[in-house]
Amino acid sequence: MNGDAALLLLADSRLPAGGHAHSGGVEEAVRRGAVTGAGDLARFLRGRLATAGLVTAALAAAACELAASETAPVAGPGTAPRTGPATGPATGPATGPGTAMDGGGRDGQDGWELGAAHDPGAPPPGDTADTVSLWRRLDAEADARTASPAQREAARLQGRLLLRTARRMWPSAALDTLARAVPEGPHHPVALGAAAASAGCAPRQAALAAAYTSVTGPATAAVRLLGLDPVTVHRLLADLATALDDTARAACASLDDAIPEDDEPEECGHQGPQPGRPPAGHAAEQAAEQAAGHAAGHAVEHAAGHVAGHAAWQARWHARWHALPGHSAPALDLLAEGHLTNPMKLFVS
Amino acid sequence: MTTVTARALIRTEAAGGGRTRLETLRSDPPLTLRQTGPRRVHLVSTGAGPLRGDHLELGVDVAPGTSLEVRSVGATLVLPGLADAPSVMVVRARVGAGATLHFSPEPTVLAAGCAHRLVVRLSLAEDANVFWREEIVFGRHGERPGRGHARFDATVAGRPLLRQDLLVGEETVDDSPAVHGDARCVGSTLIAGPAWAPPAVTDVKRERRAVLGDGWAALPLAGPGVQVCALGADAVQLRVRLRHGEEAATASAPGAPPTGPHRP
Amino acid sequence: MGAYHDDLHDAAEPHGRALRLGIGGPVGSGKTALVAALCRSLGPSLRLAVVTNDIYTTEDADFLRRAGVIDPERILAVQTGCCPHTAIRDDIAANLDAVETLEERFGPLDLVIVESGGDNLTATFSRGLADRQIFVLDVSGGDKVPRKGGPGVTSADLLVVNKTDLAPMVGADLTVMSRDAAAVRDGKPVLFTSIREDRGAHSVAEWATHMVDAWQREHGEPHHHAAHHTARNATEQAAQQAPAS
Ligand SMILES: Nc1nc2c(ncn2[C@@H]2O[C@H](COP(=O)(O)OP(=O)(O)O)[C@@H](O)[C@H]2O)c(=O)[nH]1
Ligand SMILES: [Mg+2]
Numbered sequence: 086m087n088g089d090a091a092l093l094l095l096a097d098s099r100l101p102a103g104g105h106a107h108s109g110g111v112e113e114a115v116r117r118g119a120v121t122g123a124g125d126l127a128r129f130l131r132g133r134l135a136t137a138g139l140v141t142a143a144l145a146a147a148a149c150e151l152a153a154s155e156t157a158p159v160a161g162p163g164t165a166p167r168t169g170p171a172t173g174p175a176t177g178p179a180t181g182p183g184t185a186m187d188g189g190g191r192d193g194q195d196g197w198e199l200g201a202a203h204d205p206g207a208p209p210p211g212d213t214a215d216t217v218s219l220w221r222r223l224d225a226e227a228d229a230r231t232a233s234p235a236q237r238e239a240a241r242l243q244g245r246l247l248l249r250t251a252r253r254m255w256p257s258a259a260l261d262t263l264a265r266a267v268p269e270g271p272h273h274p275v276a277l278g279a280a281a282a283s284a285g286c287a288p289r290q291a292a293l294a295a296a297y298t299s300v301t302g303p304a305t306a307a308v309r310l311l312g313l314d315p316v317t318v319h320r321l322l323a324d325l326a327t328a329l330d331d332t333a334r335a336a337c338a339s340l341d342d343a344i345p346e347d348d349e350p351e352e353c354g355h356q357g358p359q360p361g362r363p364p365a366g367h368a369a370e371q372a373a374e375q376a377a378g379h380a381a382g383h384a385v386e387h388a389a390g391h392v393a394g395h396a397a398w399q400a401r402w403h404a405r406w407h408a409l410p411g412h413s414a415p416a417l418d419l420l421a422e423g424h425l426t427n428p429m430k431l432f433v434s
Numbered sequence: 435m436t437t438v439t440a441r442a443l444i445r446t447e448a449a450g451g452g453r454t455r456l457e458t459l460r461s462d463p464p465l466t467l468r469q470t471g472p473r474r475v476h477l478v479s480t481g482a483g484p485l486r487g488d489h490l491e492l493g494v495d496v497a498p499g500t501s502l503e504v505r506s507v508g509a510t511l512v513l514p515g516l517a518d519a520p521s522v523m524v525v526r527a528r529v530g531a532g533a534t535l536h537f538s539p540e541p542t543v544l545a546a547g548c549a550h551r552l553v554v555r556l557s558l559a560e561d562a563n564v565f566w567r568e569e570i571v572f573g574r575h576g577e578r579p580g581r582g583h584a585r586f587d588a589t590v591a592g593r594p595l596l597r598q599d600l601l602v603g604e605e606t607v608d609d610s611p612a613v614h615g616d617a618r619c620v621g622s623t624l625i626a627g628p629a630w631a632p633p634a635v636t637d638v639k640r641e642r643r644a645v646l647g648d649g650w651a652a653l654p655l656a657g658p659g660v661q662v663c664a665l666g667a668d669a670v671q672l673r674v675r676l677r678h679g680e681e682a683a684t685a686s687a688p689g690a691p692p693t694g695p696h697r698p
Numbered sequence: 699m700g701a702y703h704d705d706l707h708d709a710a711e712p713h714g715r716a717l718r719l720g721i722g723g724p725v726g727s728g729k730t731a732l733v734a735a736l737c738r739s740l741g742p743s744l745r746l747a748v749v750t751n752d753i754y755t756t757e758d759a760d761f762l763r764r765a766g767v768i769d770p771e772r773i774l775a776v777q778t779g780c781c782p783h784t785a786i787r788d789d790i791a792a793n794l795d796a797v798e799t800l801e802e803r804f805g806p807l808d809l810v811i812v813e814s815g816g817d818n819l820t821a822t823f824s825r826g827l828a829d830r831q832i833f834v835l836d837v838s839g840g841d842k843v844p845r846k847g848g849p850g851v852t853s854a855d856l857l858v859v860n861k862t863d864l865a866p867m868v869g870a871d872l873t874v875m876s877r878d879a880a881a882v883r884d885g886k887p888v889l890f891t892s893i894r895e896d897r898g899a900h901s902v903a904e905w906a907t908h909m910v911d912a913w914q915r916e917h918g919e920p921h922h923h924a925a926h927h928t929a930r931n932a933t934e935q936a937a938q939q940a941p942a943s
Contacts, residue, residue, distance in 0.1 A: 101789040106779035110612060119611040132610020135601070228656035229594035232663065234641035237656060309780045328606070359725035407587070411597040414613045415620055415663045420652045422644045431753070433777040434791070 091255075091284035095277070098295040098301060105245035107239060108306030108432040109133065110420040115310045116427060117420075123314075126307050127321045129302045134328055136414035138299035140230050141274035142292035142336035143409040149291035150276025150340065151402065152259035153208055154215055156282065205401035213262065215395055219402055220266035220275070227272035230411040235421040237272075239434035243271025244277075259283055263410060271289060288340070293333035300325060309390065335410075342408045380403035437487030437517055444475055444493070446500040446533075454500035470505075477506040477539060479525075484510075486549055487517025491524045494537070498530035498559070506539035509571070509669075512580065514547035520581075520674075524553045529562035534627075541569035541619070541669050543588055548580030556588040556624075558595070563627035564588075567676065571619045571669050572602055573640045579603040588624060595643055595657040596624060617665035619672040623680050626659030629687035645682040650675040652682040660686060714921045716747075716807040717913040718797060720786065720828030720905065722850055727836040728860035728893055729756045733813050735899035736906060737767035744808040744910060745920075747800035748770040749784050749793060751815040758813060772804055779809065780817025790812075790827040806920035808910050819848030830909050832902070836861040837870040844879035850856035852882045856889065856905055863892040 098104065111129065114120040120129050231237045248271065252260045263271055265280045270276075274295050281291035302320055308315050426434060442465035449455035455472045456512055461467045464481040477492075484490055496502045512521060529535045544550060558564060560658070568586070572579035581603040588596040600620065605614040632642060632654070642654040650664035662679030666672030703918045721729050733748055740746060746768060750758040752775060755907035759775035762768065763914055774796040778785040797810050812828060814821065835843050844851055845941060851857060857879055865872055872890060879888045889901045914920070 099788070101791055103789060103791040103795070105781060105784055105789055106777050108779065114611055119615060125611055128610045129612045132607050132612035135604070135606035135610075136613055153673050190779055225656070226594050226597070229597045232596065232598070232653045232655060232661040233651070234644055234654050238641045242792075242795070246795055249795065250791055259546060306779065407594075407597075409597075411585075411599050413598040413600055413663075414607075414610075415617075415622075416610075416615045417612050418663055419646070419649070419651050419665070420612075422646045424655070425643075426646065426757070430777060432779045 087224040088277070088281075088284065088286035088290050092286050092290045095281055095284060096297050096301075096371070098249075098305065100250065102250040103243060104298065106433045107170055107243060107302050108310070108434065109137075109303035110417045110424070110434070111303040111306045112310060112430060112432045113420040113424040113427065117423070119416075119420075120307065120311075122311070123317050125319065126304070126311075126313070127324070130304060130321060130325060131328070132145040132414060133303060133402075133417065134296060134300050134325060134332055137417060138296045139332050139336060139410050139412050141295040141299055141341050142332050144223070144227050144272065144274035145278035145295035146288035146336045146340055147226075147409060148275045148277075149286065149288040151219060151223060151290075152257070152263070152279040152282035155193075155259045155262060156382070161394060171420075176412065205398055205405065212384035215399060216262050216335060217266040219399060220263050220271070222399075222403060223276050224267050224271050226406045226409065228274055230409075230413075231272070231302040232334065232413065233418040233421045235425050235434065240272045240274075241270040242339075242433065244275060247273060247280060248276040249289065251276065251283060255280060255285075257283035284339065287352055289333050289337050290332055292336040293329065296329050296332040296336070300329075310431070332367045339409050340405060370376070437485070437489070437515075438464060438481075438483070439489045441491045441493070442467055442637075443495070444502065444504065444514040445495040446473070446497045446502050448497055448499045454501070454502065457497070458495075465492060465673070471503070473501050473506070474503040477504065479506070479510065481509065482511070483515070484521035484550070485513050485515030485517070486521050486522060487515060487519045489524075490519040490522065491526070494525065494527035494535065496527070496529045496533040496535045496562075499532045500530070501534035501536075502526055503536040504539070509540040510542045511545055511574075512542060512550040512582070513545050513549040514549075514580065520549035520551045520583075522551045522553070523554075526555045528557045529559060529564055531559040532561055533559070534563040536565045538565065538567040538623075539616060541571045541621075541672075542582075543571040543620055544572055544573060544580045544582045545578045546580055548582070550580065550582045552582070552584040554584070554586045554588075556586070558588065558590045558626060560591040560618065561628045562590075563629075565623065565625050567621065567680075569619060569621040569669065569672055569676070570600065571672075572614075573618075586622075586624075588626065590626070590659075593657065595626060595659055596655060596661060598622075602646075613664060617667065619666045619669055619673045620675050621664050621666070622678055623662040623679065623683070624659055625662070625683045626655075626657075627687075628658055630654070630660055630683075631658035645679070645680050645686065647682070650679040652686065653681045654686070712913075712917045714806075714918050716801060716805075716810045716920050717746075717808050717910050718812060718827065718829045719909070720812045720814065720823035721834060722786065722814040722817070722823060722831060722854070723822055723858075724818065724836075724839065725753075726920070727816075727834045727839070728858075728891075729813050729816065729834050730761055731893040732834055732858065732860070732891075732899055732902065733758075733811055734762055734765045734767050735893050735897060736811060736836075737762070737765075739898035739900055739903035740809065740906060741768060743907070745804070745805050745806065747797075747804055747810045748774075749796045749800070749810065749812045750775045751778050751782050751793065751813060753778070753782055753815045759866075772800060774800055778815050781807035783817045783821040784840035786812070786814045786823045786827060787821065788824075790824050793827050801922075805922045808914070808920060809906065817868055819843070819846065819850050822849045822853060829913065830855045832856045832858055834858045834860055837865045837872070837875070838868045840868070841870040841872075841875045842878075842884065844875050847882045851879065852884075854886070856887050856902070857883060858902060859888065859890045860893060862890050863894050 120126055181403055259279050260283050277295050278291045304318050307313055308318050440462040442462045443458050443460040445458035446454050447457040456469055459467050459469060464479055466478045466480045468476045468478050470476045579602055584600040586598045601607050645652040653661045655661055660683040662676055662683055664672055664675035664679060666675055723729055737746060752758045756775040759773045762773050763770040776792050776796050793812055801807055831854050833850040859875055889898050893899050
């Protein structure tokens with residue numbers, strides 16, 4: 086299973102997950118006269134992809150990686166079953182470590198595994214509460230990259246709807262954990278990444294689906310709102326194909342930029358070391374160690390004992406997400422908030 | 435090739451009776467600091483730039499219970515220079531428990547041909563207060579901007595509050611109605627502290643509402659803060675819009691401590 | 699595998715929840731008027747909530763709120779991005795979410811009414827969204843509409859022909875409409891109403907009451923679901939805000 090077909094299903098505008106009712110700011114841009122035709126729309130889509138598109142792609146890749154690690158078999162009892170539809174041929178115990186994370190990488194095509202190779206891995210056995218808190222943290226990272234409350238609300242609504250649909254299409258432990266962790270609905274890219282992993286996609290495929298939907302929804306909305314020639318608009322999307330690939334690649338690369346260009350000051354605040362937290366600089370060390378080799382990380386973790394192992398493992402995931410892109414688009418923020426004041430709107434966002 | 439590396443530092447300490455004392459004020463030209471009030475410091479640029487290849491770092495450490503105001507005398511004009519590498523400005527700020535930081539330098543102007551990286555890492559203790567304004571002007575009058583990339587990371591007790599990148603002068607975002615529209619400057623102000631914490635949640639599906647004005651919005655964050663964002667045709671309009679947003683943000687948290695002694 | 703099996707039925711699981719009643723039909727036939735009428739006559743005896751799918755944002759929801767027939771908080775509006783039929787048939791996720799949000803906030807409920815955005819004669823509710831559906835026509839469209847059929851007319855659990863007060867003015871023959879409807883509807887009921895004259899649409903309300911009773915006999919009394927969508931409680935919220943351990 087290399088996830089290609091699942092990727093098509095996931096990115097299809099007919100996926101029944103509520104996407105058709107979101108214009109990604111286009112309705113308000115049209116109302117304000119900022120988008121009046123194909124030329125404006127092309128610039129709108131290009132800018133949207135370079136900002137919100139990149140951010141959602143990176144979050145989706147991160148979520149996919151996390152979900153895959155949760156689904157990956159761990160030693161000992163309580164091993165999660167392989168994800169996938171109950172009827173699928175791939176059902177049954179996984180064949181070896183890392184299977185669920187391979188996605189398309191197993192046949193070695195074009196580096197689909199990018200972004201999955203160095204993640205901090207499955208939890209030390211025995212504690213799902215840790216995974217719940219990791220999902221919350223990743224969702225909080227999405228919050229921190231979404232200043233506009235209107236956009237957070239739209240992202241959570243879409244995430245909630247996607248999660249509802251995905252849990253029936255691709256039931257998995259990761260999706261259940263995510264639903265438990267963020268009951269009000271995770272940000273859409275977080276849900277998308279988790280769904281992608283459950284469908285057998287790799288992080289790069291999740292990123293591509295996120296980047297793709299970040300422009301196709303607004304493009305379709307513009308066709309409906311402005312009566313544009315649908316082929317003209319699809320030509321604009323075709324022109325973005327290379328940028329879409331690049332965005333997905335950049336999103337995954339950002340996951341491996343786990344060490345910010347300088348250490349996070351939060352790790353060494355005035356408060357002093359907190360109970361149960363890794364000491365100052367720990368996360369960066371762990372990140373470096375992780376870059377040096379996954380196996381070595383595991384060895385250290387085992388030696389450090391159970392509790393420290395958990396903390397270190399969590400810190401490694403956290404460190405992986407600090408530096409994810411947060412490209413902001415002030416105009417999109419203003420459009421999203423302005424949209425809420427429109428008494429005659431057709432789209433949710 | 436002469437490039438400059440400089441590290442300046444401001445550190446406060448509690449002086450008893452709730453007063454603040456400047457414990458350290460270390461200039462490192464071209465980053466020159468002047469104390470201009472009991473708890474106020476101005477950045478005084480000595481020399482032009484930054485230029486490509488320069489690496490400037492400013493550390494700001496506001497000790498628990500103290501307060502500090504940081505401003506600058508004039509706008510920062512980022513120039514091209516000869517090096518391949520971009521100029522880099524890193525501001526690392528920590529605000530301790532119960533402390534207050536007001537950071538509002540004059541705008542950064544990205545002159546044609548420059549390549550600039552601005553990195554801000556702002557680490558807030560649980561009940562710290564901050565007012566942090568950033569303004570970026572896309573080139574001098576009538577000129578196309580150089581390239582700029584500003585990254586802003588704010589955390590509260592280690593939790594992410596706001597993480598943003600802002601790109602200027604890149605082909606992908608220039609003239610996009612989704613990003614800056616036809617604006618020539620962009621600005622944002624983060625106002626954060628316990629007074630802006632989201633209310634005890636009853637229904638998390640409903641977000642707090644933003645306050646929206648002409649070209650600006652005051653956006654309540656998911657965490658304890660509000661971000662004002664604004665676009666403007668010029669620096670004057672940008673400042674006016676940010677002020678409107680800042681007032682709206684302040685009004686949204688009655689009883690919030692003042693975010694700075696006075697604003698010009 | 700078995701562990702996940704329940705989820706396959708998650709969305710439609712009928713046990714212990716409200717009956718979901720879809721109201722569809724062409725624009726202007728009186729769907730919103732019927733929702734208001736049902737709220738008037740059923741409000742005192744049933745625990746109600748309403749989801750609207752306006753073409754233009756919250757118009758219907760606002761009308762219902764102003765009409766004062768139901769607590770305004772119990773009405774949620776879903777935007778459909780220019781495609782009202784998509785939202786009730788092909789992609790019902792947003793409507794399901796709205797229904798469940800109402801059940802979380804106000805549950806247990808007996809009846810949740812979902813008004814469609816108004817569409818053509820082919821639009822019907824997905825069985826995944828509505829347990830029962832009413833299709834509303836009005837006489838002013840001409841007395842030939844029932845004969846033309848279409849899935850709404852033929853398959854709805856109840857066909858309502860509204861605005862009978864206008865029949866003399868538009869020259870519509872109600873006996874023709876009744877006969878034609880019976881012919882294509884295979885014995886399923888048809889009711890004629892004038893909501894202008896009967897502000898409680900009592901015949902429809904009676905039918906709906908029967909549906910709710912039958913539903914509850916079959917699937918049990920509605921009870922509150924501590925569903926996975928329930929808002930996180932304050933303790934958990936606080937725990938999340940605390941520093942990671
Ligand atoms: N004469 C008459 N007008 C009605 C009746 N029921 C509804 N209307 C009117 O028909 C118009 C459309 O009704 P509405 O409920 O908004 O239709 P909807 O688009 O199907 O929701 C409104 O002006 C109603 O007042 C009726 O029984 N008789
Ligand atoms: Mg209506």
